[in-house]
Amino acid sequence: MSYLAGVDLVGGYGGADILNGCTIAVERGQIAVIVGPNGAGKSTAMKAMLGLLQLRTGQVVLDGEDITALSPQARVAKGIGFVPQTSNIFTGMTVEENLQMGAYLRTDDITPTIEQCYELFPILRDKRKQAAGELSGGQRQQVAVARAMMTEPSVLMLDEPTAGVSPIVMDELFDRIIEVGRTGVAIVMVEQNARQALQIADQAYVLVSGENRHTGSGEELLADANVRKSFLGG
Ligand SMILES: Nc1ncnc2c1ncn2[C@@H]1O[C@H](COP(=O)(O)OP(=O)(O)OP(=O)(O)O)[C@@H](O)[C@H]1O
Ligand SMILES: [Mg+2]
Numbered sequence: 001m002s003y004l005a006g007v008d009l010v011g012g013y014g015g016a017d018i019l020n021g022c023t024i025a026v027e028r029g030q031i032a033v034i035v036g037p038n039g040a041g042k043s044t045a046m047k048a049m050l051g052l053l054q055l056r057t058g059q060v061v062l063d064g065e066d067i068t069a070l071s072p073q074a075r076v077a078k079g080i081g082f083v084p085q086t087s088n089i090f091t092g093m094t095v096e097e098n099l100q101m102g103a104y105l106r107t108d109d110i111t112p113t114i115e116q117c118y119e120l121f122p123i124l125r126d127k128r129k130q131a132a133g134e135l136s137g138g139q140r141q142q143v144a145v146a147r148a149m150m151t152e153p154s155v156l157m158l159d160e161p162t163a164g165v166s167p168i169v170m171d172e173l174f175d176r177i178i179e180v181g182r183t184g185v186a187i188v189m190v191e192q193n194a195r196q197a198l199q200i201a202d203q204a205y206v207l208v209s210g211e212n213r214h215t216g217s218g219e220e221l222l223a224d225a226n227v228r229k230s231f232l233g234g
Contacts, residue, residue, distance in 0.1 A: 001061060003028045003186045004080070004155045006049045009058035009210075017056065018044045020210035026186040026203065028154065031177070033201035033218060035194040035231060041210035042190040043085050046157050049188070050082050051075050062155070077105055081153030085160050085190070088144035091133030095124050098132050098143050102150030110150065117146040120176055138169035142176070149180070156180060158189045174200055195232050198222045206231055 002025035012018035018041045026032035034042045047053045049060050051072040060068045067075055090098050099117055103110040118125035121142040132143050141161050148156055162170040178200060181187050191197035198204050201218030214227050221227045
């Protein structure tokens with residue numbers, strides 16, 4: 001069994017089901033990427049793994065433990081970090097206050113973790129006293145990822161971390177995410193930049209209508225003619 005797995009997930013927001021049996025799994029130290037068309041249920045699948053969605057059927061398993069019934073807060077306490085697609089920083093607070101907020105569940109000394117975040121994202125050290133809302137798009141995404149790192153997660157779930165940033169900033173963010181993965185964190189990432197994301201994916205999922213359409217290593221999906229034609233523009 002994988003370190004984190006959402007297995008045969010079925011559920012939605014009260015109306016018709018959005019997730020129709022999809023399975024997403026990730027190992028520690030690896031990057032799993034979820035791609036697929038708008039409305040496919042990528043964000044919904046992530047919310048289900050975090051516990052923000054009532055599942056009709058299916059299980060979420062973390063390190064061998066069934067966590068399907070746990071609240072989102074309990075899952076965060078167990079090591080799941082989450083960067084949502086929107087509203088993922090406190091714009092009126094400084095960068096450093098955002099990091100402190102990220103550690104709200106902790107009672108120990110968070111100074112070393114803040115220092116680690118600044119080592120990973122040096123620009124955030126320079127901007128630490130500035131309101132996060134005044135930062136560029138790429139810098140804000142760094143704040144969002146760093147905030148999620150403040151709980152010292154064993155799993156980091158990122159919903160479109162490179163949304164709205166330039167290709168250069170995207171490459172930089174991917175490099176940082178790879179670095180986080182190398183520390184042993186399991187990373188699940190939804191990405192609109194499918195081709196680039198598949199290039200760094202150990203495991204990759206193409207979701208369509210809440211179902212697994214294609215599954216394999218990033219390399220395998222990049223080489224798959226059907227995936228290329230339907231999801232990568234040829
Ligand atoms: N809070 C909500 N309440 C009701 N329906 C929702 C809610 N959030 C999403 N949906 C619906 O669920 C479906 C899947 O949405 P979801 O956000 O998971 O897609 P996505 O694959 O992340 O798309 P995108 O690439 O645009 O981010 C869509 O039809 C959407 O309208
Ligand atoms: Mg989404």
